[in-house]
Amino acid sequence: MGSNSSSMNNIPNAEQLVQETGFSAAHILRLYERFQFLDKDDTGQLRPEDFGAVRELAMNPIGDRIISAFFSPGQETLDFASFVRVLAHFRPADSNRTRDGAQPEPANSSMGKLKFAFQLYDQDRDGKISRAELLQVLRAMLGMQVTEEQLQSIAERAIQEADFDQDDAISFDEFRKSLEKVNIDHKMSIRFLS
């Protein structure tokens, strides 16, 4: 990789990030290059519209949600550490790496990955996917020719399938159960390049 200006030394808290996220130093370096690339005006902070400039992301039907997932509520910018921390969700689960037990729940466990996906639905962060929230996602994901009734019945059905406590919403537990058969680690992992 033609690393131009960046080396590990330039990255704030690189060591700590390696510890915390489980990325290798090379990963961090690469992500940092990417971060700088996205950060057009070199403020060291990313803003949502820096993300929006990624063309493919603009064409992603849930691109807005993905972007907003990077920003914790009330924050308008994102520094490199948080960027990496969010991306850590998508690291493949470690098979041999021993963790020192300090972190009980690494971000890249299938639980962490599921939580990330769940958050994307649960925009009001009340721990439940309400019917309205599900409908919003469905609307974004389905083509225009699907009628509202069809959407409604799909949402209805999805909630019925998953809703065990009859509260007309999908809690995280229910979400997890409904995805039991899916190999989350497989589905929600990216082979990060180093």
Add this chain to the structure above:
Amino acid sequence: MGTSVLYEVKTERGVFCMLLLLYLCCSGGKCELQESQPAQPSNRPTVKPFNNEPQAFPEEERASLPVFTMDYPRIQVPFEFTLWILLASFAKIGFHIYHKITIWIPESCLLIVIGLIVGGIMHTVKEEPPTALSSNAFFLYMLPPIVLDSGYFMPTRPFFENCGTVLWYAVVGTLWNSIGIGLSLFAICQFEVFGLQDINLAENLLFAAIISAVDPVAALNVFEDMGVNEQIYIVIFGEGLFNDAVTVALYSMFSFLADMPVVESTDVFLGVARFFVVAFGGVFFGLVFGFVAAFTTRFTHNVRQIEPLFIFMYSYLAYLVAECFAISSVLAIITCAITMKYYVEENVSQRSCTTIRHVVKMLATVSETLIFFFLGVITVTVEHEWNWAYILFTLVFAFFWRIIGILVLTQIINPFRTIQFKYKDQFGLAYGGLRGAICFALAFTLPDSINRKDLFVTGSIAIIICTVFIQGISIRPIVEYMNIRKTNKDKQTINVEVHTRVMEHIICGVEDLCGQWSHYYWKDKFKKFNDRVLRRILVRDHRAESSIVSLYKKLELQNAIDLLDTPIGDLSAAPSIISLQDEKKEASRPKKKFMAAEVRNMHDILSKNMYKIRQKTMAYTNKYNLPDESRTREILIRRHASIRRTVRAGSFRDPPERNIPRSQKYYSLQPGGDLEAAFALRRRSHGSGSGDVDHLSAHVQFAGASARSSSRSLVPMRRLNTIEEIKNPAEQPAVSVHPPPRSNGEDALNKTGPGSLGGSSLRGRRGPVPAPRRSSSDWVEEDANDSEDTGERVDPPQLPPPRGWVPENQDPGENGAGNALIRQSPHRSMRF
């Protein structure tokens, strides 16, 4: 004069649509001369159409004016050619009526079969085959459209991301195949049993070079349907494209060597040098003509009618010039297309752009259809020399060396690749190696000095037909079989289906975000150079734009107009038929039981309508169809609609001096407050509906507020900011104008928390459905502002909102039909 044109057409032995037209126009004056000739020529059905001999000319004896005459020979060439095209096109229509056929049998197979049938008929009536497929006609007229199509629709980014691998397979793989096959065939020729001793090494190599050109059409079609990993896809695509070049180079080299009695070692080195000259020369000419074409289109905005022509003429020139110097014309035209595409599409009007795309596709499809069709015809009508051993061994070796080659080459390239090829992928690569048109044409170009030419032709046809039929038909079942895990779809719950797709989108999005495919360092460098130098020279309106902005603009031009015409009208409202409150209400209604059929139906809807995860390559490289961007457009329209709504909401809190005249413009003539009330309602609805989007724009706003020196991305959005910026000072007056909407909008803004930055963001709408026309006018005006704004963007951004531009905005001349409306109206009829 007409005669000379006639001869010209004949001597060129080419039948190009343009020449046809020219011919028809110019030869008008000749009618009288030939009219005296009776219908006799129709008795000579076997006139060879393209020979150079002058045709029987009418005797000059003067008879009485004939009432009815017929002069077939005069129109024979273009007439027959048109019939051929029509026949082939009818065949294509036929295949697609029974759509299932083309799923299981590649179109090329069907075309060859029809060609075989037609050839059989012609053979029985002793008709001569069409000589349109003489090698010259092929190289000068039929190949360029196909290659231009591939080059023009080449997915540039994935290609450059996999550039190394593509070239590796194309160059080294083709060399490997040619040399491997050539040497092993030479070994076979040493056995006396087969009676092939007279074929020397150079001829074997020549033959091997001919048959090692891979034509990826069939494989690509299958892979596209299967949704194969796009890495393989682009590699096969690129390989097919570039090994044409390699093969042509090798061919010219070997055919030169085959003529020489003794081959010395210096000749080999010269051959290698020649190879590089051929390759880089092609690239050079492509670049030159590409840039010239781009530069030309900078000045064509007054002659929109002929704009598309430049694209074709320049790429064809590149091709011809390269051919003239005997360097890789394929490479030249590809490079030319890739180079100019980006700039040209920005310079030409949207309509010309569409025309270009359609014509490129059309020409390519016609050429390719004809080639396969003629292949069938020629197979029957040409003389063959059949040698079982040679042909069988050719088949075996071709297959064998291809597999070995892919395996070995992949092992070598894999460590350098970020995404490595698995064995499954390698199999796909190897098995996708069908032979096609190039191989066929090259076989016919063989010089007559080669004494076993007929055998080589037969061998090439045999290998084409075998690979196209056997591999082409079997590749789909095999790839499907190897890819087992996609089958058990029906057992999934709706939840699983939806959630997995969401996760796929997430992964895709994050991958894009991380720039998984590297090279972005060089890409960045090139982009800077491009923005600073190239665009300035080549693009008329050369302000650098972030890709998303340009994309939005393009799509907006295309679609927003469509939307205005559709009955649902306001798209931003369309998906949100129900409001949040309605949903709440619904929640309390009795639970519905779902029948199995209904659930199945839902699965069906989901699988059909869920947006596919983005694929960079697939949509563009389909040989037979224009890229279908409707899905992408839908997504973008939705997002854009939501952003635009924030613009609207924002513009409502504009400074008074801007707002008042506007409202006057719209409302002063209205009797009573009726419309105004409706307007207010609508505003409110937008405000509440787009609360979450407001939040998004709020993000954007802050961004814009800070100094942004280098990037001028998100230009239209910046305008939002300036408007939002002045929101507070403007509040008082704005209230005085339209109190209800403003407060409501604010309400919504506050109500929806920061977490509600929504994907679809097309939530409920409380107001009545706005009439489409209304929103249309609104939109146009909106856009007028946008364009003005971008027009002004050349100035360094001033951040406390420059009051200066506000009055400009309300300038009726500029704001009204002046720019945006007029500028867009030509595109009104344009749609895909």
